[in-house]
Amino acid sequence: ENDLSAGHIAEQLGEDIEQVFKTLVLRGDKTGHFVCVVPGEDEVDLKKAAKISGNKKADLIPMKELLPTTGYIRGGCSPIGMKKPFPTYFHETCILFDYIYVSAGVRGLQLKINPDDLVKYVGATVCDLVSDK
Template sequence: MGKETKTNACRILDKAKISYEEREYPVDENDLSGVHVAELLGVPPESMYKTLVLKGDKTGYLVILIPVAEELDLKKCAKLSGNKKVEMLPMKDLLGITGYIRGGCSPVGMKKLFPTFVQEEARERESFIISAGRRGAQLVLSPKELVSFLQGEFADCIQK
């Protein structure tokens, strides 16, 4: 990928000396789902994580990364983030809060560093795939390096 098209997330990771591989795919505006993107990239859906932004009733915004085929457990997320209740950030607020749009929201390079939780199974992976910060681009990198860089933590966030 050329320097002029590098995403903010890539520039931040470069500066932090965190290695990653960028993978591009053709964007289908009718299907922005992570499962569809995993199919386009030819990778198992459990290796690709979606970035979800929530708002807690006490602590404010938080970021959750879970495998694309999984469903978030809001009660678990509330408890682990010190909230009584959390809800998904309305789509209309995503760009203003994070600087990113749906289908291109990366946990790296948001306007602020929000508390970040990554589904605990990622800890066992050598690498996983997250958004590069724009539609059509994904990053393959180490979950442990990412969690450390974002000052996040591994936690159980999904419905079982």
């Protein structure tokens, strides 16, 4: 299965796409790597992400760096269990739901979890991270 899109995953799960979150790894110009977890249909706002993480500038890391940095491949990146703990930020809409879905660390496998529990477990900050529509 090559369709890794949040829309496809939501359809397979029979869930609202707003509850399917993707995990993105960024690099800030001051703090280094950090993680943003955003709704699958949204795009992370790089300026917002940089500011909230204490950077002036931030960019997504190149795909070739994902596995050596996190231990995960594209489409299977989870906010839980990375090679080392990185500062993690969840988009604020996660708290609107009783549960959300994030990658369980393998392509095609999702973890259904209470967002408050997940945020607490990974020591994340909840904030506005996505581009305005």
